[in-house]
Amino acid sequence: MYAIEFKNVSFRYEEEQPYVLRNVSFQVKAGEWLAIIGHNGSGKSTIAKLMNGLLFPTEGEILINGIPLSEESIWEIRRQVGMVFQNPDNQFVGTTVRDDVAFGLENRGVPRSEMMNRITSSLEQVRMQEYLLHEPYRLSGGQKQRVAIAGVLAISPSVIILDEATAMLDPLGRKEILDTVHRVQAAQQLGLITITHDLNEVMQAHRVLVMNDGEIWTTTVPRELVKRQSELQQIGLDVPFVTQLAHALESQGISLTEQPIDHEELLDALWTLHLNK
Amino acid sequence: MDITFEQVDYTYQANSPFEHKALKDLSFHLPGGSFTAIVGHTGSGKSTLLQHLNGLVRPTSGSVRIGGHTLEPNKKPKQAKELRKQVGIVFQYPEHQLFEETVEKDIAFGPRNFGVPEKEIHKRVEESAEAVGLDLSLLSRSPFELSGGQMRRVAIAGVLAVRPRVLVLDEPTAGLDPRGQREIMDMFHRLHKEQELTTILVTHSMEDALTYADHMLVLDKGEKYMEGPPVEVFQQRQALQKVQLDVPEIFQFLQKVSERFGKTVVYEGEDIDRLAKQLADLAGERE
Numbered sequence: 001m002y003a004i005e006f007k008n009v010s011f012r013y014e015e016e017q018p019y020v021l022r023n024v025s026f027q028v029k030a031g032e033w034l035a036i037i038g039h040n041g042s043g044k045s046t047i048a049k050l051m052n053g054l055l056f057p058t059e060g061e062i063l064i065n066g067i068p069l070s071e072e073s074i075w076e077i078r079r080q081v082g083m084v085f086q087n088p089d090n091q092f093v094g095t096t097v098r099d100d101v102a103f104g105l106e107n108r109g110v111p112r113s114e115m116m117n118r119i120t121s122s123l124e125q126v127r128m129q130e131y132l133l134h135e136p137y138r139l140s141g142g143q144k145q146r147v148a149i150a151g152v153l154a155i156s157p158s159v160i161i162l163d164e165a166t167a168m169l170d171p172l173g174r175k176e177i178l179d180t181v182h183r184v185q186a187a188q189q190l191g192l193i194t195i196t197h198d199l200n201e202v203m204q205a206h207r208v209l210v211m212n213d214g215e216i217w218t219t220t221v222p223r224e225l226v227k228r229q230s231e232l233q234q235i236g237l238d239v240p241f242v243t244q245l246a247h248a249l250e251s252q253g254i255s256l257t258e259q260p261i262d263h264e265e266l267l268d269a270l271w272t273l274h275l276n277k
Numbered sequence: 278m279d280i281t282f283e284q285v286d287y288t289y290q291a292n293s294p295f296e297h298k299a300l301k302d303l304s305f306h307l308p309g310g311s312f313t314a315i316v317g318h319t320g321s322g323k324s325t326l327l328q329h330l331n332g333l334v335r336p337t338s339g340s341v342r343i344g345g346h347t348l349e350p351n352k353k354p355k356q357a358k359e360l361r362k363q364v365g366i367v368f369q370y371p372e373h374q375l376f377e378e379t380v381e382k383d384i385a386f387g388p389r390n391f392g393v394p395e396k397e398i399h400k401r402v403e404e405s406a407e408a409v410g411l412d413l414s415l416l417s418r419s420p421f422e423l424s425g426g427q428m429r430r431v432a433i434a435g436v437l438a439v440r441p442r443v444l445v446l447d448e449p450t451a452g453l454d455p456r457g458q459r460e461i462m463d464m465f466h467r468l469h470k471e472q473e474l475t476t477i478l479v480t481h482s483m484e485d486a487l488t489y490a491d492h493m494l495v496l497d498k499g500e501k502y503m504e505g506p507p508v509e510v511f512q513q514r515q516a517l518q519k520v521q522l523d524v525p526e527i528f529q530f531l532q533k534v535s536e537r538f539g540k541t542v543v544y545e546g547e548d549i550d551r552l553a554k555q556l557a558d559l560a561g562e563r564e
Contacts, residue, residue: 040457197455236456245553248550254557254560263529266530267534
């Protein structure tokens with residue numbers, strides 16, 4: 001059983017209108033991190049909205065932990081799928097961090113004593129326990145998103161979706177969020193989907209799904225993906241700095257045995273070359 | 278247009294329990310025609326600084342000079358309208374401010390408000406649409422039928438149609454895909470050159486600061502923390518990390534190379550091919 005499974009999903013807003021998604025199929029296992037990338041308008045965010053029933057497929061089927069998504073199952077599914085959106089300021093309702101994390105729990109009628117435990121433990125997981133009584137508006141962007149993630153964790157979902165949740169953050173805020181999510185995901189074996197334009201974020205995922213004009217362009221692992229630099233550029237995407245530099249080194253006649261995906265790998269490759277001189 | 282800040286303080290809600298000093302003793306000078314990147318962690322004062330540039334707020338003490346205009350405490354600027362004509366601000370997510378029925382009307386809104394004659398407006402609309410790479414066939418369409426990237430271009434064209442001499446950009450690439458980001462930044466860089474603008478870019482992207490700016494201002498808690506050409510500012514990684522910032526990836530990588538090879542490799546603005554050559558030579562050197 002998969003945490004999330006899309007079976008031949010197509011979507012359009014209205015009849016007569018063109019399809020926004022065409023025949024999309026993929027699976028995410030528990031404990032797996034899938035990054036979804038694609039140019040603006042490629043269908044990425046539509047996928048996110050379909051996953052927790054903000055939209056329903058025009059054709060095809062979506063299963064969350066084996067349960068088909070439908071009007072009847074939607075509330076159960078929303079308990080299992082937690083979403084964090086792009087703008088941290090658009091998703092706060094509470095006047096304190098504690099109230100804000102409590103919101104989802106109150107909505108689900110969780111008893112007070114249980115609620116207190118969950119608030120404390122989810123804030124601990126994102127390392128924001130010291131901010132319990134702070135006003136969300138006064139936090140930094142990265143801290144705000146961590147509180148938003150705590151709010152999602154409090155309802156113990158099995159899948160977390162970050163829809164460009166790091167796009168409005170500065171580089172350190174971005175790192176904060178990715179480290180947090182990665183840690184929590186590994187500890188709890190959550191299914192994680194990150195929808196992003198950030199290439200370095202993509203390189204940390206287990207697998208990557210590339211969308212182009214409403215269709216799946218490819219599903220692969222990051223290391224294989226970045227080998228296709230020129231093709232990616234043609235569909236409005238790019239490759240990380242490390243890949244660009246590795247390609248430039250190849251044109252200098254330096255052959256690297258394996259496509260490096262981070263600084264350390266490229267550095268090791270250069271060092272090995274140096275030692276073998 | 279030259280821009281000079283002299284010992285500017287700005288205090289929100291002065292003499293109240295909520296008093297907050299957003300800018301403190303801030304002085305700097307940006308020569309006309311320069312391209313300056315302003316960076317700083319959340320709450321460093323970037324937005325407050327930006328609001329001074331066209332007189333949305335006035336300093337609590339000190340003075341701001343923009344070309345021939347001066348902003349001082351408790352003194353309404355004489356020609357606020359004229360100042361706003363000369364300083365165009367592209368706010369974050371400018372497409373959220375689109376409201377007209379057609380792209381043409383939306384672009385025309387600014388110049389019409391400033392009393393530009395109708396005949397002239399039409400010319401400016403076409404000129405600005407072309408400058409941002411919008412096809413003229415889109416002018417009669419509703420801006421809300423366009424893609425996000427196109428909507429942003431419409432909003433930017435609206436700012437350009439007023440023909441500002443200073444262009445202030447607040448995170449202009451947020452939310453765009455990598456190609457869209459590059460296209461928009463390249464476009465601003467081209468406009469900066471062609472129209473001899475004084476450009477100020479507020480950004481989280483150290484990469485953009487390095488690629489496009491010739492000058493850089495680092496703010497921390499409302500004060501000037503560092504200032505200089507980006508390649509020089511970025512040599513000081515520790516100082517930047519102290520204020521929650523970091524250097525572009527290329528500097529981070531070269532620092533690791535320097536440590537591993539026991540030999541300092543300094544980045545001086547080389548493109549990636551020249552950098553690769555340098556690294557190839559380094560790896561090829563014998564012990």
